[in-house]
Amino acid sequence: MANLATWMRGSDEKYFAPFLSRYPQVKVWNAERRKVPIEQVNGLLLTGGPDIAPECLNQPVPDPSLIEKDVHPDRDRWELDAIKKAIERGLPIFAICKGLQTLNVAFGGTLRLDIRGHNLPGQKTHDIQPLRSDRQTRHRFKKVNSSHHQAIDQLGAGLEVESWCATDDVIEQVRLRDYPFALAVQYHPERGRIYDELFEDFMSRVGNSLKR
Secondary structure (H helix, E strand, O other): OEEEEEEOOHHHHHHHHHHHOOOOOEEEEEOOOOOOOHHHOOEEEEOOOOOOOHHHOOOOOOOHHHOOOOOOHHHHHHHHHHHHHHHHHOOOEEEEOHHHHHHHHHOOOOEEOOOOOOOOHHHOOOOOEEEEEOOOOOOOOOEEOOOOOOEEOOOOOOEEEEEEEOOOOOEEEEEEOOOOOEEEEOOOHHHOOOOHHHHHHHHHHHHHHHHO
């Protein structure tokens, strides 16, 4: 059985359950609830959550009011360490929303601390935000959902932009260059019906890592 490491809020489990239940051969270890044997896992799933704590960022925060009050430094430190260990072992990584921002920070990138127009109520679970994608992007979507107020500013070392918002160029999808599989999306595939291919690609690689 393959092991998948994550830190997932209870409020998000209902969204991920339909996808994860399709892969009974993969055991999910949730660091929010128990200690994760990170050296024994076969993949890393970085999910949504509150803003990254200021002390974990690669930049000053001139206006503290731009950061949500419910930051979780322990989670941020765990995820940054998990990314480092996963990269060292070449494990597949799938990062979603905050996960994309954390992955960017892990590679030295910075964030736009507050943006407009990407967390409107109608966008949270409806795929209405138009995207543009690079021609070489493997997973391409014309429209996605959206629920975030921060985004990538300076891109982390080794990351490449695959897709961006068609109306304001906010980065919505990146991958790690010259790496087997590290995909990060700013939107929420767990909340939609058109994103099965993302989970299928990632979970197949988690299973395949057992064979190496």
